[in-house]
Amino acid sequence: MFYSEVEMLGKIFFLVCVSSALVEPHCKPDASISNKVRLSIKTALGDQAYLWDDNEMFFFRASMAYAMRRQSLGQQFEVSHIHVCNRTDRVSFWFVVTDPSTGSLVSKAHVEQAVRKSRDRINSAFLLTDETLEFLDIPPILTPPDTPDTPPWLIVFGVVMGVVVAGIIFLIGSSMLEKKRKKKEKEADNEFNEESGVANEGVYNMSFSDNEQFTRI
Structure with a gap:
């Protein structure tokens, strides 16, 4: 029993180390697999604008974990799998996502699909829109015109x-x-x-x- 627990902890530690090693060179500006986010909270909310702090960042990471879970059914993404770097005071940052089972980086195309699928939920969580919560490498899809059920x-x-x-x-x-x-x-x-x-x-x-x-x- 003791050795199995030690072995499990060793695997977790190994995955964390491998994940960190994979993330560090890729979560940076203009990296091929990282995604940039820019928020215009003051522009969107004016006097009702809230302060972007660590709690809001945690909320964003949780929102992205939700989006990844929704896109990848069966995979239990957590906040720890959303890695953020290069934060600026004007509320912009880069992020990458790691796979819960392997610790490898999730492809940018897969992250893009997850963002598109849950875009409205993410926007609503922060009281913003596609224009004020921008995924710079994931432009919003234009909403098709409503077609009536009866021609x-x-x-x-x-x-x-x-x-x-x-x-x-x-x-x-x-x-x-x-x-x-x-x-x-x-x-x-x-x-x-x-x-x-x-x-x-x-x-x-x-x-x-x-x-x-x-x-x-």
Whole structure:
């Protein structure tokens, strides 16, 4: 048990030493694998600007560890795997990332993918935007224009078809109502004519009466 713990500590120490040895020559300005970050906190927040200190730097490293975890599922990146160097008072610095399992440097392309995937979360964490929290070697991707789920031509076609269908229904309904109206008028005329015929048949013509009192002398 004792020897296994010593062996484990020895491996951890070895990895730390190897990691430091790998990081030192690469975490520097203009190195092919390092990334530069520049923040414009005062420009973005004005009087509400916060002071960039070691706590904020820790927060940035934690944010990058989160981004790397999100990009590399299964790999447990920690704050210790995000290495920062060449910090300036105007809030700019360089950083590199080491692999948790091997201690080797993570490729710049892989770090770029992680940053792009979690860019909004990182910006929100510091109340900044792509213009005020700049990854100088990782330009932001232009947001594509929003495309509606339904094409405009389909909307226009639907409106036109709706008007056409409504017009057809109106015409059919109008013609049916007109037929009913004419039918009722015809039935009313027939009833009137029948009643008039009955009334005419019941009139007594006095000129043909045989009664003498109605005969002119």
